[in-house]
Amino acid sequence: MSPRVSRVTKRTIFDRLGPLFARTDVRRTYRFSRPTLHFGASEYRAIREIVRSGWVSNGDHVRRLEQHFIDRFGVKHAIACSNCTQGLVIAVRAAGLAGARVALPAFTWPSTLYALLLNHCTPVWADIDPETWLIDLGSVRARYDAVLAVDTFGNEAAVRTRAPVIYDAAHGYALPRLGRRGLAEVVSLSFTKLPTAGEGGMILTNDSALAREATELRRLSARMLEMAGVIGLNSVAHYEETYLKKLQVTERYRKLLRAGFREQAVPRASNHSVFAIRLDTPAVRDRIHAALSDRGFETKVYYDPLAVGLPNTDYVYNRLLALPTYPQMMGKVRQICDIINRAARGRGVGDKRAR
Structure with missing residues (x-):
C-alpha cells in the first residue's frame, strides 16, 4: 500500500516543526543538546579581529575550515554554507536535480524534504529498515530519478542504485566513507552537532x-560567517576528546538502563551522533518521556514521519526516545536511568514502592 501523505508544501514543514519546537521548554533544567566549546584567548582575539576588520563572511577562517574537510576526508571540494539546510538546497540544485522525482526516507528531519520542495522536486517516499533505521530503497515501488539518503543519527548510509545520490550527512562527520559517496554529501555544523x-x-x-x-549559489544565498569559522575550527580541533567523553556517557547509559530496549543496528559504521533507544511499546516510551520531562530532563521523540502509512517508519517512531549525551551530562546519567527504569515498570519517580 502506498504511504498516505497530504499535499506536501513548505507550509506542511512549518506545521510539523511547530509542535516539535513547542515541546522544547527553554526553561528546562537539562537540555537535550549543548555545544561543548574550548574557547581560549586566541579564539576571542580572532573574533575581535573579525569585528575590527569588517570582513565578516567567507574569509580566512571559513577557508581554513573548508581545507580541514578536504584534508581529513580526502574530498576534492568543500563548500562552507550558512547551515546544512541551505547546503542541501544548493547541492540538489547544483547537481541538476531541480524538478526531479527524488526518493527519500519519511523518517528524517524536515530540512531533507524542504531542500527538495525549494527545488520543485517531487518526493517519493521510502520506508526504513526496522533495525538500522536507514532508507530501504527496496520499499519504493514508484519511479524515481534520484535518491536523497540520510545518515540517520550518525549511522552511515550506503545506497546501491544506478540513480544519482546525494547524502544528507547532517549527522555524518567523521564517518569512514565521508567524502567518497554519491554526487555530494552535506554535513551539519549546527549547535546540536559534534x-x-x-x-x-x-x-x-x-x-x-x-x-x-x-x-x-553559496555566494548568492548562504555564506558562512567568519565567527562560525572560528568556532568550527576550534570544535574540529577538539573533536576526538569531546567525542570520547560523549561515548563514555552513552556507555554509562548502557550499563545502568534496565528497561527493555533496542539500539540502532550498525551495518557499516556510526559516529553515535544520537543515542536513541527503541522501547517495547509506545505506551512505555510515552511514560518514560513524560517522567523525564517532569524532572527537568529534555529528551527527543523524533523524527516525526513526514508521511504516514510506512510500516517500519511508524513502528520505530512510535517507540523511539533520544537521550542527551553531551559530556556535561555524565553526572546525571544515573538519575536519568533511575527515572527510566521506574517509569518502564509503571512506577512514578515519586512512588514509594520504587524507592
Whole structure:
C-alpha cells in the first residue's frame, strides 16, 4: 500500500516543526543538546579581529575550515554554507536535480524534504529498515530519478542504485566513507552537532562542475560567517576528546538502563551522533518521556514521519526516545536511568514502592 501523505508544501514543514519546537521548554533544567566549546584567548582575539576588520563572511577562517574537510576526508571540494539546510538546497540544485522525482526516507528531519520542495522536486517516499533505521530503497515501488539518503543519527548510509545520490550527512562527520559517496554529501555544523560551528553546513563533492555551481549559489544565498569559522575550527580541533567523553556517557547509559530496549543496528559504521533507544511499546516510551520531562530532563521523540502509512517508519517512531549525551551530562546519567527504569515498570519517580 502506498504511504498516505497530504499535499506536501513548505507550509506542511512549518506545521510539523511547530509542535516539535513547542515541546522544547527553554526553561528546562537539562537540555537535550549543548555545544561543548574550548574557547581560549586566541579564539576571542580572532573574533575581535573579525569585528575590527569588517570582513565578516567567507574569509580566512571559513577557508581554513573548508581545507580541514578536504584534508581529513580526502574530498576534492568543500563548500562552507550558512547551515546544512541551505547546503542541501544548493547541492540538489547544483547537481541538476531541480524538478526531479527524488526518493527519500519519511523518517528524517524536515530540512531533507524542504531542500527538495525549494527545488520543485517531487518526493517519493521510502520506508526504513526496522533495525538500522536507514532508507530501504527496496520499499519504493514508484519511479524515481534520484535518491536523497540520510545518515540517520550518525549511522552511515550506503545506497546501491544506478540513480544519482546525494547524502544528507547532517549527522555524518567523521564517518569512514565521508567524502567518497554519491554526487555530494552535506554535513551539519549546527549547535546540536559534534563538531559545531554554532551554525553552518559543509557541502562535500568530488564533482568539479557541481562544486563550481554550488560555490556560486553559496555566494548568492548562504555564506558562512567568519565567527562560525572560528568556532568550527576550534570544535574540529577538539573533536576526538569531546567525542570520547560523549561515548563514555552513552556507555554509562548502557550499563545502568534496565528497561527493555533496542539500539540502532550498525551495518557499516556510526559516529553515535544520537543515542536513541527503541522501547517495547509506545505506551512505555510515552511514560518514560513524560517522567523525564517532569524532572527537568529534555529528551527527543523524533523524527516525526513526514508521511504516514510506512510500516517500519511508524513502528520505530512510535517507540523511539533520544537521550542527551553531551559530556556535561555524565553526572546525571544515573538519575536519568533511575527515572527510566521506574517509569518502564509503571512506577512514578515519586512512588514509594520504587524507592
